[in-house]
Amino acid sequence: MSARNPFVNVSYRAWYVWRRDLEVYMTTWLTNFLPPLLEPVMYVAAFGFGMGSLIGTVTYLGREVRYLAFMAPGVIAVAIMFWSYFETTYASFIRMYYQRTFDAIVATPLVVEDVIAGEWLWGATKSFMAGVIMLGMLTLLGLVAWPTGILVIPVAILGGLLFSALGLVTTALVPKIDSFNLPVFILIFPMFLFSGTFFPIDILPQWAMAIALALPLTHISYLVRGACLGEMPGFWPWSLVYLAVATFGSIWLALVLMKRRLVK
Amino acid sequence: MSVSPSNALPVRIRGLTKRYGAMTAVDGIDFEIGPGECVGVLGPNGAGKTTTVRMISCFTPITAGSAEVFGLDVSTRPREVKALLGICPQEDNLDPDFSVRKNLLVYGRYHEMPADVVKKRADELLETMQLTEKAKSDIASLSGGMKRRLVLARALLNEPRLLLLDEPTTGLDPQARHVIWQRVRQLRAAGTTVLLTTHYMEEASQLCGRVILMNGGKILLEGAPADVIAREAGREVIEVWDLKPGLLEFIETVGWQHERVEDRVYLYDREGGTIAGEITRGFPGQELMLRHATLEDVFLLRAGRTLKE
Numbered sequence: 361m362s363a364r365n366p367f368v369n370v371s372y373r374a375w376y377v378w379r380r381d382l383e384v385y386m387t388t389w390l391t392n393f394l395p396p397l398l399e400p401v402m403y404v405a406a407f408g409f410g411m412g413s414l415i416g417t418v419t420y421l422g423r424e425v426r427y428l429a430f431m432a433p434g435v436i437a438v439a440i441m442f443w444s445y446f447e448t449t450y451a452s453f454i455r456m457y458y459q460r461t462f463d464a465i466v467a468t469p470l471v472v473e474d475v476i477a478g479e480w481l482w483g484a485t486k487s488f489m490a491g492v493i494m495l496g497m498l499t500l501l502g503l504v505a506w507p508t509g510i511l512v513i514p515v516a517i518l519g520g521l522l523f524s525a526l527g528l529v530t531t532a533l534v535p536k537i538d539s540f541n542l543p544v545f546i547l548i549f550p551m552f553l554f555s556g557t558f559f560p561i562d563i564l565p566q567w568a569m570a571i572a573l574a575l576p577l578t579h580i581s582y583l584v585r586g587a588c589l590g591e592m593p594g595f596w597p598w599s600l601v602y603l604a605v606a607t608f609g610s611i612w613l614a615l616v617l618m619k620r621r622l623v624k
Numbered sequence: 625m626s627v628s629p630s631n632a633l634p635v636r637i638r639g640l641t642k643r644y645g646a647m648t649a650v651d652g653i654d655f656e657i658g659p660g661e662c663v664g665v666l667g668p669n670g671a672g673k674t675t676t677v678r679m680i681s682c683f684t685p686i687t688a689g690s691a692e693v694f695g696l697d698v699s700t701r702p703r704e705v706k707a708l709l710g711i712c713p714q715e716d717n718l719d720p721d722f723s724v725r726k727n728l729l730v731y732g733r734y735h736e737m738p739a740d741v742v743k744k745r746a747d748e749l750l751e752t753m754q755l756t757e758k759a760k761s762d763i764a765s766l767s768g769g770m771k772r773r774l775v776l777a778r779a780l781l782n783e784p785r786l787l788l789l790d791e792p793t794t795g796l797d798p799q800a801r802h803v804i805w806q807r808v809r810q811l812r813a814a815g816t817t818v819l820l821t822t823h824y825m826e827e828a829s830q831l832c833g834r835v836i837l838m839n840g841g842k843i844l845l846e847g848a849p850a851d852v853i854a855r856e857a858g859r860e861v862i863e864v865w866d867l868k869p870g871l872l873e874f875i876e877t878v879g880w881q882h883e884r885v886e887d888r889v890y891l892y893d894r895e896g897g898t899i900a901g902e903i904t905r906g907f908p909g910q911e912l913m914l915r916h917a918t919l920e921d922v923f924l925l926r927a928g929r930t931l932k933e
Contacts, residue, residue, distance in 0.1 A: 371703075376733050383730070384721040460717035467681065467711040468734035468782075469703040623685060624644070 366615035369473035377465060377478020378485070385486075396439060396493040403435040404428065404501060407558065420560050420585075421593050432503040433585035434557035436494045436512060440519040440584070441577050443490040445548060448483040448527030449540050455479075456531065462622065476618045480524050480611055487520025488513070498588070505590030512587045518603050519580040525610035532617035556581040576606050632695030634659055634786045634817040635680060639689030642675050642841075649675040651841035652689060657786075662808070662818040664832035666825065666919070668927055672841040673821040674714060677790050680819070681711050693786060707735065710784030714791045716771045718763045724774060725750065725759040728781055735782040742781070749777040752807065769800025776807060787811060789820035793827060805830055825919035835919065839927045849919055856925060857917035858894035865889075868907040883925070892917065892925075 385392055408428035415427040455461040462475050495512045498504050504512075530543050554561070554568070555577035561569050572578050579599035586592035593599075635657035642650040650672040657663050665673045678684040680691050682702035691698045693705045719727050725746055732742030750756045753773040758766060766774065772792065779787060789808070793801040808831050812818060822828055828835050829849045836846040845852060858881070864871070865888045872889065875882055880899060881892040893899040900914045 373734070373736075379733065380719075380730055383726075387721075459720055460715060461719055461721075463683075463713065464717040464719065464731075464778075465734060466683065467706065467709075467713065467779075468731065469707045469736070470734055471702060623683075 366473060366612060366619065369471050370477045370615070371471075371474055373470045373474045374477035374481060376470065377475050378481045380461075380465075381479070381482040382485070393493065396443070396490040397497060399439065400432070400435050400494045400497045401501075404432060404498075404503070407431050418560055420589075425589065429503055429589065430560070430585070431558055432498050432501070433512075433588040434581055436491060436498070436516070436588070437519070437555070437577060437581040437584045438552055438557055439490040439494055440487045440516050440580055441523045441548065441551065444483040444487040444520040444522075444524035445527045447486045448479055448524045449530050449534075449544075450537065452479050452483070452528065453531050453534070453537055453540070456622070457537070472619050472622050473615055476528060476615055477611075480521070480528060480614065483524025483527055484517060484520035487523065488516050491516025491520075504588045508587050508590045508592075510587070511592075512584055515580060515583045515587065518600075518607065519576075522576055522580075522603055522607040522610060525607060525614045528614035529610055529617060532614060532621045551575050551577040556585075576603060579603055632692070633657065634661070634694060635819060636692045636695075637676075637680075637689070638691075640676065640679060640686065640691055641688040642672070642679060642684065643687045648841050650679070653838070653841075653843050655836055655843065655846065657817060657819060660812070660815050660817055661834060662812050662820070662832050664828035664835045665819065665821045665838055666823065666828055666835055666923060667821075667838035668823065670840075671838040671927075673838055674790055676838075677788050677819065677821055681709055681788055682706055707782065708785045710779035710782065710787040712775050712779040712787070712789045712792055714794070716775055718771060718774060718778070720763045723760050723762060724755060724766070727763070727774065728778055731778050731781055737782065745781055745783075746777075749780055753777045754803070767800075769796050769803065772796060772800065772804060773807075776804065780811075785817065787816055787818045789818065791821055791823070793822070793824065801827075825923055829919050837923065837926060844926045845922075852922055853917050853919060857921040858892045859917055860893040860897070860900070861915055861917045861921055862891040862893060862900050862903070863888060863913045863915070864891065864903065864910065866911050868910050871903070871907050871910065874906065890921070892921070 408431055412427040412431070417424045418427055418430050420430055462472070465475050466472055491512055495504060495509060499506070499509065530540065534540055554564075554572050555575050556572065557577070561572040561578060564572060579602050582593055582599050583596060586596060633656050635655070637653060637655050639652045639654065640650055641648070641652050653676065665676060667673050675684060679686050680693060680698060682698050682705055686699055694708055696705050698705050719730065722730060728746035728749065729742055732739075732746065737745070747756075750759055753776065755770060755773060755777065758770060763771070776792070792808070793804050796804070805827070808818060808820070812831070818831075820831065833848060834846065835849055835852060837844045837852075845856065847855070867889065875889065875891065881894070883890045891899050900912060903910055903912060
């Protein structure tokens, strides 16, 4: 089995790991579905109606947009990041370290790479589900332009695959579960705030905007907002390429680092 | 899945070595296990037993040498090897997110067994392992013995040709241990090949047709339990304590095989029957205990009495 190309050892059996995670999730589906249903409503109530009444409209890519309509897609972008990243960090770590579920699975014809790929797909699935539910809720609130709104779904899948892989990279590296606080605080939380989620990044100073443009969530925000407002920014192919390349690099790294951690 | 040649040995190990940095856990061991055999690997903690099993079960990469399971190289064909194995690990790693029965059903999917076959087999195994009443329970509600039985049931789900049991009864009470032993005996009788590690010598005597004693990553000796005991420790062991004056000197003069451990002396009576009598006659009132030699005596003689950790 090749060590150089970690994808060689991934097989279709990854879906059995995905099914396992899905079935666990479905045993408590009601409590699992409530947060993505209610989260956008709360964000919209607090930021949209609260802040929106103070702000009125914002200038976004040369056009005036109601703050509420500007912010709502940001809520979806944040959810895409959170739902996969937190699944493949805390939840995967519990399965790997405390429950030894990975060990049990690799005692069957599955290998470590199948397990990691399954976890990866499952993390992305959670972003997909959050994206679909939130898209529905925001549509009911009249904050999504259709038919372009449907594009939120492929963006949720791609963004989910990216943050799911980044979560696995983190999980491969942390010594214990408390260690997740550090990457969450220095990477995820700043992204949550500064990725064009709640305000347009072009109002930032030049240097800060350059940093923001390097953050993957910024590009997810652009694409989700483009879908919801009915007009993609002109550079959307670049955002897409950036996300695809980052996803490929992250899952490659996740497979290599996870194998290093688990196979000794 | 390609089927291995039917004449291939269940286990064939040559020069098997595992190093972690400067530490050598398994140091170039060779052994074979024939079809239907039940072989016990014995040794103190750190002897390399678990590492050996982990290499055979494709968990741990081999540093040097080779291991074949039914003719399949564990390094290059892990999926096919694992399809033939039933692995019962030292630590319980049952899935706490599922019920008892669902644990088996989900495992059947990893083995790509048809759903109806898995259901039937799961219910049979729950019955055999006396877990039917617990089928819908959470894993957390099971006792240690029940968890072990479920791990064994899970290992048997795919009807393995080789069962690997890593310390299957460590930490269990006598009742639970005997249930496990009974099941393993039934599997042996049905022709399943078994490799088990243990540091309970009685377990090895009860279950294994052959034992392999490991220490420091090497094989010290191997053979049928009775032969090994007869060869290494003889028939009887006499334990003597509160020694009468002159007894130790007497033992040394006569030249009996013996071992001193703090205030006790262990005498190994190869032929059996004479030493205890001579001590009682020569030193009236001397406290002693006469018993049959066991694997534990062999183990302590060969692996030493000092703690390894």
